Amino acid sequence: MSTMTTETTPVLEARNVTMRFGGLTAVRSVDFTVNAGEIVGLIGPNGAGKTTFFNCLTGLYVPTEGTVSYQGTVLPPKPHLVTKAGIARTFQNIRLFANMTVLENVLVGRHTRTKEGLWSALLRGPGFKKAEKASEERAMELLEFIGLEAKRDHLARNLPYGEQRKLEIARALASEPGLLLLDEPTAGMNPQETRATEELVFAIRDKGIAVLLIEHDMRFVFNLSDRVAVLVQGEKLVEGTSEVVQADERVIAAYLGEPFEGDPGAAETAEVDAAEAGTTSTKGEAQ
Numbered sequence: 398m399s400t401m402t403t404e405t406t407p408v409l410e411a412r413n414v415t416m417r418f419g420g421l422t423a424v425r426s427v428d429f430t431v432n433a434g435e436i437v438g439l440i441g442p443n444g445a446g447k448t449t450f451f452n453c454l455t456g457l458y459v460p461t462e463g464t465v466s467y468q469g470t471v472l473p474p475k476p477h478l479v480t481k482a483g484i485a486r487t488f489q490n491i492r493l494f495a496n497m498t499v500l501e502n503v504l505v506g507r508h509t510r511t512k513e514g515l516w517s518a519l520l521r522g523p524g525f526k527k528a529e530k531a532s533e534e535r536a537m538e539l540l541e542f543i544g545l546e547a548k549r550d551h552l553a554r555n556l557p558y559g560e561q562r563k564l565e566i567a568r569a570l571a572s573e574p575g576l577l578l579l580d581e582p583t584a585g586m587n588p589q590e591t592r593a594t595e596e597l598v599f600a601i602r603d604k605g606i607a608v609l610l611i612e613h614d615m616r617f618v619f620n621l622s623d624r625v626a627v628l629v630q631g632e633k634l635v636e637g638t639s640e641v642v643q644a645d646e647r648v649i650a651a652y653l654g655e656p657f658e659g660d661p662g663a664a665e666t667a668e669v670d671a672a673e674a675g676t677t678s679t680k681g682e683a684q
Contacts, residue, residue: 407430409465409484410429410466411463413426414428416631421450424628424631436599437609438621440626441651454484485576487562487565487577487579495552497552499540499553500537503568504532505571507532507536507572540567542570542600544566545560558585560592562590562594577609584613595620624635625639628637
């Protein structure tokens with residue numbers, strides 16, 4: 398488990414966050430805080446509402462009720478504005494630009510931190526060239542940080558799976574976040590890649606960036622996290638240190654599939670998933 402002493406200054410505060418899809422409630426009245434310098438794990442069985450909650454934190458969804466604040470300011474319900482405010486994320490499924498180089502993928506992540514406009518880019522004046530050079534230097538620093546500087550000109554699609562995951566993290570870090578959200582960062586990794594990711598997350602925290610992660614690999618979560626919160630059926634069941642959470646009988650029961658009072662059952666959980674997928678599809682068509 399992480400042993401670094403963390404500050405008590407909240408970076409992220411979610412208050413009474415509820416997300417409904419029609420008459421179905423995917424996340425219910427969740428209060429959640431991440432402090433500066435912390436690594437916090439968010440776990441729960443499949444269908445517990447973890448990714449839905451993540452989407453509420455990052456502006457992909459507008460919570461039906463409640464607020465999400467970053468450094469004391471309520472976040473706007475727009476993903477690019479959330480990123481600009483200082484929160485970056487990766488996704489459960491890798492979302493790299495496959496036909497762009499490793500360096501170009503990281504440079505994409507710099508867009509919220511560059512001030513040059515359209516005319517500056519078209520005219521390619523001194524200001525634009527200076528900003529472009531600074532962005533490339535920062536991108537190379539991040540590639541060195543994750544160990545991919547030698548592959549800067551490789552296409553992202555040609556990287557091994559574990560390196561693609563690293564590249565996605567580097568792209569997120571390119572926006573200079575104060576909080577990094579990782580959605581199942583070790584999914585599909587072998588033990589060596591998982592260990593390397595664990596070391597990378599510690600290194601990110603050591604740079605002063607708080608980390609919130611969703612992960613199904615319990616060993617990974619408990620080794621890393623200062624605190625762990627458990628979501629079950631969209632509600633926060635328990636929160637505490639790794640030792641406290643591992644010893645809680647309710648957590649054990651949730652993972653073994655034992656019923657809880659008010660358990661919606663598999664059918665209603667499937668309805669929530671279907672409603673969420675419909676909402677995402679509608680948004681995509683609208684864009």
